Amino acid sequence: MKYKKLDYIWQKKYLKRFIAGMVGYGFMLPLTIFIGKKVVAGNFIMILIALLPVIPFLLAMSAYLANMKTMDEMWRKIQSDALIMTALITITFSFSLGMLQVMNILQNFSIFYVFPFMFVIWALCFAYLIARNKLV
Incomplete structure (x- = not known):
């Protein structure tokens, strides 16, 4: 059996969440690196800044896992x-x-x-x- 569309792999609602998360990650990563090199702050603030890209990444991974359950x-x-x-x-x-x-x-x-x-x-x-x- 041959599949031609992503519909068999991704449901649209999860694909949108996954793409949003990965775009957010792609945006946050260089921004965080730029800010992290310019800002002088305490360790706690620097840890929070460094972990900012993790938030959209977790959104993407939760969409991936939710989509896997529907396959x-x-x-x-x-x-x-x-x-x-x-x-x-x-x-x-x-x-x-x-x-x-x-x-x-x-x-x-x-x-x-x-x-x-x-x-x-x-x-x-x-x-x-x-x-x-x-x-x-």
């Missing part, structure tokens, strides 16, 4: 498999980077880059699973 078994399995594959690849990558740091081969790696890495890996795993199952 049929096949799509839920594909999503779950993509997430499991992403977790395993990220764990392997993180462990490898950690070992490179322990051996003083890689001096400084920010954990900040793990989320974009995971997002790209998830998209690739999801595309692979869709192609493997001949859904598009």
Whole structure:
């Protein structure tokens, strides 16, 4: 069976919430970094500023989880498999980077880059699973 629309994957109300959350995250992230570098404040205020992008990100993730509950078994399995594959690849990558740091081969790696890495890996795993199952 071939699917041609996102309607089988995303319900519109959850897709709108997800997009709003990700746009909010994309807007808040550089704004927070800019403000964080310009503002001189106490640790508590700086923590609050640093965590501002987490709010729209949580909105997007809650929409993603709510949408997963509405999927049929096949799509839920594909999503779950993509997430499991992403977790395993990220764990392997993180462990490898950690070992490179322990051996003083890689001096400084920010954990900040793990989320974009995971997002790209998830998209690739999801595309692979869709192609493997001949859904598009």
